[in-house]
Amino acid sequence: MQTSIKKKLVVVTIVYWFLLAYMIAALVWWFILLEKQNYNMTNLRILQVSGRIDSTSYPIEYNKAVAAIIKEKKRHTTTYLSEGITFLALILVGAVFVYRAVRQQIKLQQQQQNFMMAITHELKTPIAVARLNLETLLKHQLDETKRQKLIQMTLQETTRLNNLASNILVSSQLEGGKYRITREELNFSDLVRNCTDDFRHRFPERILRSGIEPEVDIEGDPLLLEIMVNNLLENAIKYSPKDGMIECRLSATNHDIILSVSDQGNGIPDKEKRKIFEKFYRIGSEQTRTTQGTGLGLYLCKKIAEDHDGEIEVTDNNPVGCNFTVRFNR
Ligand code: ADP
DSSP, X not given: OOHHHHHHHHHHHHHHHHHHHHHHHHHHHHHHHHHHHHXXXXXXXXXXXXXXXXXXXXXXXXXXXXXXXXXXXXXXXXXXXXXXXXXXXXXXXXXXXXXXXXXXXXXXXXXXXXXXXXXXXXXXXXXXXHHHHHHHHHHSOOOHHHHHHHHHHHHHHHHHHHHHXXXXXXXXXXXXXXXOOOOEEEEHHHHHHXXXXXXXXXXXXXXXXXXXXXXXXXXXXXXXXXXXXHHHHHHHHHTSOTXXXXXXXXXXXXXXXXXXXXXXXXXXXXXXXXXXXXXXXXXXXXXXXXXXXXXOHHHXXXXXXXXXXXXXXXXXXXXXXXXXXXXXXX
């Protein structure tokens, strides 16, 4: 977390606890004062009764009058207590809401800042690389192998830029309710195979093993499903070593369709396993992170899975790495 945001959170927390403690103390003080007043009033009324009724001559009347006064005192105490408890409950409920809202707001602000830092980098790098490659091609007479390599690298950068643009556009459209999800009968096996073939082509040095059951049909949106598969494969490549094997599997039973992508990278610590699906969330801080990314990929995968009546989860891969599984109901 950035230092300025950390400081802000500390200040907000201190002010919040101070105000809450002040309100509770004021409430308790209010109760003590009322009770004191109640006690004084009771004594005064008993004194008045003693003046009016002689307790030795008329003990029954006297005791009756005192009992009535004490009953009245108890009734007042109960009223003050119940009012005080209601106030306290309202204050606490309100305080929890305010605290959560403020914390969420600060967290979102921090995530948006991270996102802005990441996106600037993500946009500038592929553009700079593509530009440099094209300038080299234009200025120098290169042999065919080098030319092909430069063109291949430029293509990779533009694909990355394209994926990034899709992630940003689709997530904002899905959130704003502007994206109309199509529900067409499609061959999911072909879609997944096309994605893995594309990755093999883009990253020929990587080991990508696939086990795709043929003719698995699904009702869904081809663009969204493609984005989801690509994001999972992209992450497996990004977050695992060059010689680590990546596996992509698709299978189906009568009840569900299961897509899994596993890698042999560093894996994901247990306490981060839920958080990585949050919008803009990236493990580590923006300064210490070495891999590129925006924190939108898995958020989008989760959203797409849920929009297709499915769910996504991450587990540890054996012996190392992680395994993302998407399960769709049939
Ligand atoms: P990013 O653009 O940062 O890749 P994602 O939403 O795709 O955003 O992923 C969120 C975070 O989850 C990443 O920053 C990374 O730390 C972690 N992560 C995602 N996939 C993997 C993986 N296969 N192995 C290890 N960590 C991963």
